Amino acid sequence: MEDFQFYSDQTTEGKIVASLERISQAFRVLLWKKSKEFSLTPLQVQILIFLFTQNEEKKKVSYLAKEFNVTKATISDTVKTLEQKHLVVKDNEATDSRSFVINLTEKGNKIAGQTSSFAKEIYSPIAELSRDDKKNVLSSLIKLIIHLNKTGVISVLRMCTTCSYYRPSDDEKKDHCTLLKRDLDHVHIRVDCREHKMLDFPTTV
Ligand code: SF4
Structure with a gap:
């Protein structure tokens, strides 16, 4: 490398x-x-x-x-x-x-x-992707961001997978937010949440 x-x-x-x-x-x-x-x-x-x-x-x-x-x-x-x-x-x-x-x-x-709409030229083509493509892109980007946080490149994170209110899915239940009291599928996972409370050790997805 x-x-x-x-x-x-x-x-x-x-x-x-x-x-x-x-x-x-x-x-x-x-x-x-x-x-x-x-x-x-x-x-x-x-x-x-x-x-x-x-x-x-x-x-x-x-x-x-x-x-x-x-x-x-x-x-x-x-x-x-x-x-x-x-x-x-x-x-x-x-x-x-x-x-x-x-x-x-x-x-x-x-x-x-x-x-706040300065990035709309980036937003527009993403909005045209299929639901599955959006889901895959988001999931890949979240993994990348978590890696960058773990290696010290990004110091501030406010997304569900690094939040103490986040409960990852198991065989029976979906991902869940205990603060908002709602299930979180990939569309509802937040990348920049106002209510985020940092975990000591981020959860991997
Ligand atoms: S408080 Fe926000 S960041 Fe934390 S789990 Fe709930 S929705 Fe996600």
């Missing part, structure tokens, strides 16, 4: 890795285009979308730094700029007045909603 060059590797594995690299490039391009439209940086847009979709306990500088793999200083500077643009406000936490959460203003909420 030491001299592995997936760009020149014509195996199926090599082509899949090269394809994922292209898709990752497409995400960067689409995010950059959407950011430019609103005179924001890609990180500013990512933070707005994150605040739009996640719950209180995650709206903190330290969590954002981990989420986006940048320093706390970078997040603090970006939040300051967003405050100056009247897109976010810092509110004291109800339980601890020394710490604060970052919330969207009305204007920030509107822009977050408008920018």
Whole structure:
């Protein structure tokens, strides 16, 4: 694996890795285009979308730094700029007045909603896949993400298979969420869940 060059590797594995690299490039391009439209940086847009979709306990500088793999200083500077643009406000936490959460203003909420569709060119062709193809792609991607988490490449995971509320299927029962009290087939498995609570040791699928 030491001299592995997936760009020149014509195996199926090599082509899949090269394809994922292209898709990752497409995400960067689409995010950059959407950011430019609103005179924001890609990180500013990512933070707005994150605040739009996640719950209180995650709206903190330290969590954002981990989420986006940048320093706390970078997040603090970006939040300051967003405050100056009247897109976010810092509110004291109800339980601890020394710490604060970052919330969207009305204007920030509107822009977050408008920018959150930046990846629709990637979403559209996926929506056209058959149900079985979607299921297989999702299952393969989940396995890949779990591996990347276990090897320390991705530090933050919020999906069912790494959640303490997740009960995997056995011979008689389907996968189940004990918090939402519902069965989870492949369509309902969440990859980015607001209610996620991390397991010490992720479950494999
Ligand atoms: S809380 Fe969310 S991530 Fe956890 S098992 Fe339920 S649906 Fe999945």
